[in-house]
Amino acid sequence: MLRRVVHRYTNYEAELREFRLASSKAGALTAVVLVMAGVLLDYGIYPQEQLRFFLARSFIALLIGGIYALLPTPFGRRHVQPLTLAWLILPQMMIAWMIGVTEGASSIYYAGLNLVIFAVGIALPMGLWQTIGFGAVTYLFYVIACLAHPLGLADRGHFIVNSIFIAFSITASAVYTFMNERGHFHLFRLKEQLAEKNLELAEINRNLAEIKGQMLQQEKMAAIGTLAAGLLHEVNNPVNFCLMAIEVAMEEPVAKANASLEECLVDAKQGMQRIQHIVSDLKTFAYRKPGAEAEGVPFLFEKALDSSCRLTAHELRGVALTRELPADTLVLGDEAAIIGVLINLFSNAALAMRKAQTTKPAIHTSAYWEDGRLHVSVRDNGPGIAPENLARVFEPFFTTREVGQGLGLGLSISYAVIERHRGTLYAESELGQWTAFTFDLPRAE
Numbered sequence: 540m541l542r543r544v545v546h547r548y549t550n551y552e553a554e555l556r557e558f559r560l561a562s563s564k565a566g567a568l569t570a571v572v573l574v575m576a577g578v579l580l581d582y583g584i585y586p587q588e589q590l591r592f593f594l595a596r597s598f599i600a601l602l603i604g605g606i607y608a609l610l611p612t613p614f615g616r617r618h619v620q621p622l623t624l625a626w627l628i629l630p631q632m633m634i635a636w637m638i639g640v641t642e643g644a645s646s647i648y649y650a651g652l653n654l655v656i657f658a659v660g661i662a663l664p665m666g667l668w669q670t671i672g673f674g675a676v677t678y679l680f681y682v683i684a685c686l687a688h689p690l691g692l693a694d695r696g697h698f699i700v701n702s703i704f705i706a707f708s709i710t711a712s713a714v715y716t717f718m719n720e721r722g723h724f725h726l727f728r729l730k731e732q733l734a735e736k737n738l739e740l741a742e743i744n745r746n747l748a749e750i751k752g753q754m755l756q757q758e759k760m761a762a763i764g765t766l767a768a769g770l771l772h773e774v775n776n777p778v779n780f781c782l783m784a785i786e787v788a789m790e791e792p793v794a795k796a797n798a799s800l801e802e803c804l805v806d807a808k809q810g811m812q813r814i815q816h817i818v819s820d821l822k823t824f825a826y827r828k829p830g831a832e833a834e835g836v837p838f839l840f841e842k843a844l845d846s847s848c849r850l851t852a853h854e855l856r857g858v859a860l861t862r863e864l865p866a867d868t869l870v871l872g873d874e875a876a877i878i879g880v881l882i883n884l885f886s887n888a889a890l891a892m893r894k895a896q897t898t899k900p901a902i903h904t905s906a907y908w909e910d911g912r913l914h915v916s917v918r919d920n921g922p923g924i925a926p927e928n929l930a931r932v933f934e935p936f937f938t939t940r941e942v943g944q945g946l947g948l949g950l951s952i953s954y955a956v957i958e959r960h961r962g963t964l965y966a967e968s969e970l971g972q973w974t975a976f977t978f979d980l981p982r983a984e
Contacts (some may be wrong), residue, residue, distance in 0.1 A: 540819070544813045556619060560610060563623040566658065567607040571600045574630055577651075585641055592637065599633045602626070630655055635680035641687030643700035650660055652677050653708040660712025660719075670716040673675050681705060719723035724953060735921030751962075774814060781810050812875055813882075827978070835872035835960070837983035840864070841912060843874050845906060847881035859901040868906065871983040876956045883949040884976050888919035891974070911982045912962065918975035924968040930964050 541758045574596050581592040606626040609615045615622055634651040641648065656674050659665050665673070685691070685698055693696055785808045794800050841864055849861060868879075885902060892900035896921060906915045924932065950964075957964040961980040 553669050555614065559619045559623070560616060563619055563626075564607060564610050566623070567603050567626050570626060571603050573667055574603070574633070574927070577939070583649060583956055587944050588637075588641065589689065592638075594649050595633055597638065599629050602629050608730045620669065621838055623665070624669065627655060627659060627673060627959035628676065631677045631680050635684040638681065639684040639687040643687045643690055644692060644694045644701060649681060649701045649705070653704060656705070656708040656712050657715075660715035665716055667713060667716050667720065670713050671679060671709065672879055673713060674705070682900070707948065776813050778811050782808060785811065787790050795850065806846075806849055807842050809875075809878075810850060813879065815875075835874070837871055838874040838877075840870050840906065840915070842879070843878045844881060847878045847885060850878070850887045851889070854886050855902070857900065859890065859899065861901065863903070863905040865906060865908060865913075867908075869983045870980040872980055873956070874961045876959075877980070880978070882951040882952050884917045888917070888921060888974065889948065892919060892921040895919050908982070912979040913982065914977065914979045916977045918973060920973050923970040923972055924966065925970060929966060929968055933964070960976070 558748055560858075577596060578593055580590070581589050581596075586590065603626045606622050610619065610622060634648050634655075637648045638646040659670050659673055681701070760787050783803055787806070788802045789796055789801065794804055831849060844862065844864075848855070888902050889900070899922065902917065902919045904915070904917050906913055956962045957978045958981075960980055962981075964976060964978040966974065966976050968974040
């Protein structure tokens with residue numbers, strides 16, 4: 540709270556300095572014009588003093604002009620108020636001298652002193668005590684001018700009346716200054732409050748946008764869940780028939796005697812199971828709960844890697860596959876789901892490298908154990924991912940593929956699968972060089 544008050548006060552002082560600078564410049568120009576326009580008064584009242592007064596007025600106008608030129612400089616900005624008081628005092632000194640060389644206490648020029656005092660209180664943003672001090676100095680000049688006149692204070696009546704009027708002017712100017720200060724501060728407070736309200740409104744708008752995005756996302760997930768439920772019902776029956784047929788075929792002596800045929804049947808069985816798990820994962824993703832663990836069994840990650848390579852063999856034609864795995868890759872989890880993650884990563888890498896026409900495309904899979912978890916990395920030498928897209932690759936429905944080539948759900952579902960295994964799937968990339976996806980799986984005890 541104290542920091543906010545200090546910051547607000549600092550802002551107010553900065554704004555007040557700029558306001559004082561602008562007012563002082565405008566006032567100085569006005570003073571130059573009025574000082575020189577007083578030549579008409581000299582001609583009408585004291586024509587015999589016209590030349591001497593003209594020279595005095597010209598000299599004072601030049602001094603005020605010099606201060607005006609100094610105000611916009613760094614020095615002038617730092618000392619706006621002292622310089623303003625300096626050019627204000629110059630006309631008062633000139634008027635006091637004119638009073639002394641003309642009629643003393645009864646000189647009509649005392650009105651000029653009042654005019655400047657009023658200008659300080661009304662037109663210039665001076666401080667209260669500065670205004671009072673300026674009025675006191677002005678009255679001192681008037682007293683000295685009267686005493687310097689040959690007749691001195693012989694005309695006491697005019698001296699007393701003029702002194703009272705100057706005192707009235709000082710009082711009125713002080714009141715004006717006080718009210719101006721309060722009004723300017725209140726105006727600044729209103730501007731600050733308006734700025735704060737605008738910030739609050741912007742924050743509310745951002746929150747509303749986030750809520751709207753979350754609602755749209757929930758609607759998308761609900762649609763996916765409905766679609767997945769229908770797919771489960773419509774697809775599971777024929778898939779089960781196929782699985783039963785494959786199981787029967789695998790028991791045939793011919794299949795058992797032919798290793799190649801038996802491997803094809805195993806791949807077909809895994810493919811059918813993959814279809815079941817894809818629909819199941821889609822439904823799980825739509826209604827997933829953050830932090831939910833995967834209920835799984837021990838399996839060899841190396842075996843899952845082999846299966847995923849076989850199932851994506853048609854997409855990986857021409858791509859060099861290498862691996863670097865530890866001797867023990869026994870992990871705990873959902874083997875079919877992890878195969879799905881690997882298939883998605885391999886398919887995305889192959890598509891990106893084929894689209895970019897990568898020379899000698901390659902995918903390297905490596906793994907190592909750390910803190911009881913197997914950390915897996917799938918890295919390709921493809922075109923990489925643009926930095927603005929890297930943070931969005933796991934967003935549902937985000938895809939850089941052409942329309943009709945993908946829904947943008949593969950990496951989102953993969954992220955959810957790894958999340959259920961209490962791990963994290965994250966992406967790294969260097970544009971034009973490589974892309975790597977890394978995730979971790981728990982060790983099977």
